[in-house]
Amino acid sequence: MNLSTELGGYKLSNCFMNASGPLCTTEKELNDLGKSSAGLFISKSATEQEREGNPSPRYVDTPWGSINSMGLPNKGYLFYAEQARQLAKYKKPFFISVSGMSLEENVKMIQHLSQIDEISAIELNLSCPNLPGKPQTAYDFTQTEIVLEKIMPLCSKPLGVKLPPYFDIIHFHQMAEILNQYPLRFVTCINSIGNALVIDSDKEEVVIKPKDGFGGIGGDYIKPTALANVRQFYTLLKKDIDVVGCGGIRSGVDAFEHILCGASVVQLGTILMQEGVSAFDRIAQELQEIMQKKGYQNLLDFKGKLKSL
Numbered sequence: 330m331n332l333s334t335e336l337g338g339y340k341l342s343n344c345f346m347n348a349s350g351p352l353c354t355t356e357k358e359l360n361d362l363g364k365s366s367a368g369l370f371i372s373k374s375a376t377e378q379e380r381e382g383n384p385s386p387r388y389v390d391t392p393w394g395s396i397n398s399m400g401l402p403n404k405g406y407l408f409y410a411e412q413a414r415q416l417a418k419y420k421k422p423f424f425i426s427v428s429g430m431s432l433e434e435n436v437k438m439i440q441h442l443s444q445i446d447e448i449s450a451i452e453l454n455l456s457c458p459n460l461p462g463k464p465q466t467a468y469d470f471t472q473t474e475i476v477l478e479k480i481m482p483l484c485s486k487p488l489g490v491k492l493p494p495y496f497d498i499i500h501f502h503q504m505a506e507i508l509n510q511y512p513l514r515f516v517t518c519i520n521s522i523g524n525a526l527v528i529d530s531d532k533e534e535v536v537i538k539p540k541d542g543f544g545g546i547g548g549d550y551i552k553p554t555a556l557a558n559v560r561q562f563y564t565l566l567k568k569d570i571d572v573v574g575c576g577g578i579r580s581g582v583d584a585f586e587h588i589l590c591g592a593s594v595v596q597l598g599t600i601l602m603q604e605g606v607s608a609f610d611r612i613a614q615e616l617q618e619i620m621q622k623k624g625y626q627n628l629l630d631f632k633g634k635l636k637s638l
């Protein structure tokens with residue numbers, strides 16, 4: 330069974346990577362991802378300056394997934410640029426996620442990162458839900474267009490964008506129309522569903538500290554929304570923009586469903602936090618077993634081929 334795929338012009342031995350966020354902030358975490366069976370890997374979203382992030386507790390597992398309000402803790406983009414040089418020894422693509430606090434900051438980081446050979450591609454995060462007082466860029470269509478208009482000509486690496494979930498058909502169309510104007514290589518669907526509230530009914534209190542308990546949810550809660558977003562963008566985007574599926578993947582079946590909806594690559598988020606990098610081996614094995622049962626040899630045998638009734 331062959332799990333190979335392509336993204337951003339890179340051939341990948343398999344379709345699994347980490348979501349930007351879980352276990353990809355420190356040197357040790359990045360090396361663990363390098364050694365893992367993931368086909369490629371990506372850094373935590375970087376800002377110009379190192380950030381501590383929000384106060385703890387800021388990530389909590391729940392029976393159906395997780396809630397977080399990390400607040401962009403990261404070591405600063407120059408750290409990830411330096412890591413890229415060290416991580417090249419793992420001989421698989423390494424992407425850097427960028428999430429500047431302003432357009433100017435994104436411009437500065439992307440111009441610099443574009444010059445570094447060992448960085449394979451950039452995922453521009455337009456959807457962080459957890460910065461007090463800052464809206465998610467990709468919910469503002471005008472601003473999204475301004476950002477892409479400015480950044481696309483400056484970026485000499487393959488560039489993708491990380492999108493938040495959309496919930497209205499017109500919004501899928503409006504965003505796809507914007508994205509289709511640019512030479513983007515991929516879109517990642519979806520970031521966590523923002524500003525949810527998980528509470529502890531015994532204690533009658535919230536479970537995370539920042540923003541009075543409001544945070545992004547991931548895991549089982551969000552798989553149907555993630556599949557909807559993958560399917561919509563797979564259908565609406567021009568064919569040279571690949572879709573990367575993220576949201577609720579904790580088994581081979583979940584990965585299979587994302588690929589059936591059109592994902593070329595799938596990301597592990599909450600399950601990576603919960604299980605560590607061994608999740609890549611287990612889920613890849615489960616996906617291969619499903620393919621074997623169904624008589625599929627390659628991902629292209631079923632990618633995007635979801636049937637309607």
Ligand code: RRO
Nearest residue numbers: 398399400401457459521545
């Ligand atoms: O760091 C975070 O709080 C965070 C980010 Br940047 C993001 O894009 N998505 C998320 O769930 N948390």
